[in-house]
Amino acid sequence: MTAGGDRAREEFHSEAQELVETFSRNLLTLDAALRERREDPGLVNETFRAVHTLKSLAGLFGARRMAQLAHHLEDVLDALRLGKLPLTPEVLDLLFRAAELFAAALVAEREQTGDPLPAIGALLREFEQARAGPVAAASGVERYDLDPAMLAVLTEYEEHRLRSSVERGLSLFRVRVDFDLFTIDKALEDIKAQAKAFGEVLTYLPTGSAPSPDRIELDLLLASGEPLQVLVAALGGPHVTIEAIPLRAGGAAAPRTPLPPVVASLPSELPPAARLPADVAIDGGVDPAALRAVSQTVRVDIRRLDALMNVVGELAIVKNALARMAERVRAEGGRQLSSELHSIQRSFDRRLGELQGGILEVRMVPLGQVFDRLARAVRQLGREMGKDIRLVITGADTEIDKLIVEELSDPLMHVVRNAIDHGIESLAERSRLGKPTAGTIALNAFQKGNHVLIEVEDDGGGIDEVALGARAVSLGHLTESDLASLGRAERLNLVFLPGLSTRAEANDYSGRGVGMDVVKTNIARLGGVIDLHSEAEIGTKLTITLPVTLAIVSALLVRVEGRVYALPLTSVAEALQLDEGEVRSIDGREVITLRGQTLALCRLGRVFALPPVAGAREVTRRYVVVATLGARRLGLAVDELLGQQDIVIKPLGRSLGGVRGFAGATELGDQHVALVLDPGALIDEMLAAPLEAARERRALHA
């Protein structure tokens, strides 16, 4: 495939993603309206159009599973739109499931897996059952064992033709043709023309299976008065199989699902639905309206923005050179020239700042993208667990780096699941406590300086810290006496230890071995931190603090043995002076006591085996920077604190892939490069495997 094709495909994926998101967002609004017993015909119309566009797009890119689903969904929405099908919570549930399936189908497309999604067929059958349109007058069609999927997609006209064909005593045949994708337009017309001599092609539908990627299989429904042998002789071929559609056993009309009430005429702003051609056409036959971009946006690969950001970094270096030049000119007596240069340089600086800000802004997307997904999950989980959950979202328009949003979905989902499953009490329990039956989960997002805060708050029972402590002890994370020495907040933080859950048994929704420790680690990887507050019977509030962007992070610059290192501020809890007299040694490892707690000390100079720089003056006073990862802390001993600076972290080259302890490197502006420490890796190394680390240190010294 050409690069151009790849790009087009990427565009398709992101546009389809957007449409699916619009679809599910609309469903949530419809759900809210339904609860208030309101109707929103405009929104149903809009939803119909989104699905219609999705269908055309999916057809164009050969995403058959999506096209098939969209195709059927379009009919359901059309029926809803025209009032032929009432919008009930049950129908809405099915639509929500369709949204989930779309997401799954989209992932399957993106990963180019050809696996069929059986859930789509199952859902479509349920749609069939849910439809309670007027039952068509018995025409004999019911006697035929027709594929419901095919029946479901007949237009009113086709349905009419089918009925009248059967009434005229014609038999029904299924002609399965395997077309070459590139010639399907013509081949389809050819076979229709051929068949015309023997009967009528009533409709055709992709079967959803294809022998190879460049072929597509279609079922044609043929009504004919000729016997099967005649048809096979006339139409049969290497790619064509013809079967008579059997009559139902007993001949009695089984309680058939009624034919879908579909109306052929569409609103004037929409061209006649490009029904099947959109599924199969490669060129031509595609609804032009669907191809028009849905929004005024340009999609950009985030790596291109990274490249632009690098250019900005280089410009900053040019700017510094300019400043030095201005200084030199002034020193050499060119006062007038120097001041002009200075003013140019200042203006350059300003524009550069704007450019950098602009690029950062482009990377920003609203958190609403994630919240919508969560809202869907909340609705579904609440139903499945028999709990009435009210979700209150504020600050969905808060913007954050695209890369962060992508990684935020899973951790947040886990937190929300926990809140519904473990947090919100059962209906009976709530009424016993005199709480409103509906449990509330609040999702709040807001920006605070260079950080975005996301709060997940529930009004449930709170975390049982006694049970939590007991579980942590039984898992061997700490001893009874350790536990006794912990304060309330620290006990709550035990929830972030691996394997912790206050529930004795895991269920399907949470506590499947993926615990809060993973959530915390994932958030930490984004440079974020989690705070937890919980009150018995009042609820739990979890606050996630994230940097607005990963492109630029605030860092603390420190000096160790004459070398400068950067430490991302997100994992720095505090910095204090090191009192060497307070350093104790436990089992060969240095520790200090910080506010009554033991803190392992890591002397960076020693761990990195840094030789002292010749001529450096003796460091008499050192500092400890307390780095945190989840509930774990480590004191990093450094020689000097140099201050805070916003830095752009660049990954180390592949040839340094095996080097642990660094998140990358950054340019400090004077052409010097400083390594950026990875506090998480250092904490893992120092605390999780002390023996191994000690062995490694010895090996390094040897």
Place this chain on the structure above:
Amino acid sequence: MPEAQRALSPVGSASLAARAPAREFLAFRLGADLYAVELTHVREIVSPPPLTGVPRSRPEVIGICSVRGLLVTVFDVRRVLRLEPELPGRLSRILLANAASGEVVGLFVDEVRQVIRLAPDEIELAAPNFGVELSRHVVGIGRPEGGFVVLLDLATMVDT
């Protein structure tokens, strides 16, 4: 000249021989000896910017530096070849080269000399008589007009 190459070279006039695909190498000096890497791998030659040492990296890596925003890992060719260490001098340069992995790496050398063109019959492919450490990285010996230059394999030097 090895038999195989003689067989492949076009027989005939001098002008035909000149058109035989000559390969271009960039020659550099380490101590008193000349070495070279294939020119197509070399992107650029830069004066060494300040280098930042990377703790825990392999000993051949002398550090990282930034070349116009690009982070480059710099290998000391002396250390790669197990030669005696030497302090960087006024003529020291870094060759920026494309490694097989796609990464741009730096090669720290004492001095960059010139581009040399070597016809196939000026390249001696085998180099069995060097020490083990050196042989690993040597692809051949170039003999341009009576000179002597050790041809090095970039891939093995930066990828171990």
